[in-house]
Amino acid sequence: MSRAASILWLRRDLRRGDLPALGRAAEAADGGSVLVLFVLDPALWKGAGPVRRAWLAATLEAAREAYDGRLCLRVGDPAKVVPSVVEEVGAGSVHVSRETTPAGVRRDSAVAASLAEAGVDWVETGTPYAVGPGSITNGSGDPYKVFTPFSRAWRDHGWPAPATEPSGVTFARVASDDDGWKTLREARKADGLPDLPDAGEEAALSRWREFLDDALTAYKGDRDRADRPGTSRLSPYLKIGAVHPRTLLAELDGRTGQGAQTFETELCWREFYADVLWHNPRSSWHDLRPALSGITYEDNEDLVEAWKGGRTGYPVVDAAMRQLLTEGWMHNRMRMVTASFLTKDLHVWWPVGARHFLDHLLDGDIASNNHGWQWVAGTGTDASPYFRVFNPITQGQRFDPQGDYVRRYVPELAHIPGKAVHEPWKHDEGYDHDYPERIVDHAEERREALRRYEAARGSQSSGSSGSGSS
Structure with a gap:
């Protein structure tokens, strides 16, 4: 033995x-x-x-x-x-x-x-975080509920240097269960899988150094551009612990520029959501803000399936949903756009979308994913985002200005040039290749979403519904 x-x-x-x-x-x-x-x-x-x-x-x-x-x-x-x-x-x-x-x-x-x-x-x-959840509280000893003050306290708190690997350690050779590795091999051969990135710690560090060399400087401006490779793509590695955020933060130390600062802030969002979940365990699948728990939702399976399959008739939404299915990943800006479409155009409760994302995302992390969904839905940590309704047309025009992202994932629209791809209904040949017509009218559903949120808030929302679409 x-x-x-x-x-x-x-x-x-x-x-x-x-x-x-x-x-x-x-x-x-x-x-x-x-x-x-x-x-x-x-x-x-x-x-x-x-x-x-x-x-x-x-x-x-x-x-x-x-x-x-x-x-x-x-x-x-x-x-x-x-x-x-x-x-x-x-x-x-x-x-x-x-x-x-x-x-x-x-x-x-x-x-x-x-x-x-x-x-x-x-x-x-x-822990899997630079600052362990529960470690940071405000002056009253209570957890932070809003990101910006948490981020200041997080930076002030700081984190230790990366741990040094012990020398001379001997690893025991103990037999695995007979069917363990076989189960894993079969999982890697499952039908319909996207092409996975290289896995493991070495691959994570290689990807990190590539990002530092090629994309960090422009990160602040490029991270929202769905048509550019401006993000780190490190979230799948962070989720599974192939790399620790402390390692990344140590290599950012001393780097100046908005790119480095912005990337540090994005790491802080991950830590903030983990802290929120630590203090509010029920928020993994229940509304964090009970004041909005009275919103009425729809249960239209056909509309939900159209959203899941990238067949809504809104090109940037469909491109993002198809990216999820083909790559097991979705651009962060597009996560917000697609979440807004499900919750505020289709009026579907956010856990439906959160579960679909967790089923398909390589980086499916319950704290980041589910609280990100709540942030968009208006039931989460943002102070008053219930009136923020992402316009899928203007979001596409702004963050995919030439339509390259849409054409990459929606081949039915590959023949439409430039930004016109975001409004195929205005193009003479927009529906010549089996692209679906819009399943809802965004302007009408935006008004309906605001009506439902106002009804849930009651008198608390007086005067706050005047903000427009993003």
């Missing part, structure tokens, strides 16, 4: 560098070996869409290589598997990065309680 002095249980930290929990596990081993463990939970595996399963599979295979082939993969309920592995290898401690999502906290509490009964130490070191 293989023995291990300590266990490093990986979850959202599938890397070897800048991993404080690895250092603590090596320290606890005190010259003995460390078992690197991943538990494939059937409940979570089944709940993830094919895209996220394939991305996890690819990242785990890369992590196994990073750990010299000594990543032990077990399948089952972690509350049973982890104590069983501890007993099997004789480990005295289990080391993890602290989890902060509601499901992760419940799981870890159960595992920690079971280990405590057996006299095994449970050690949490670090």
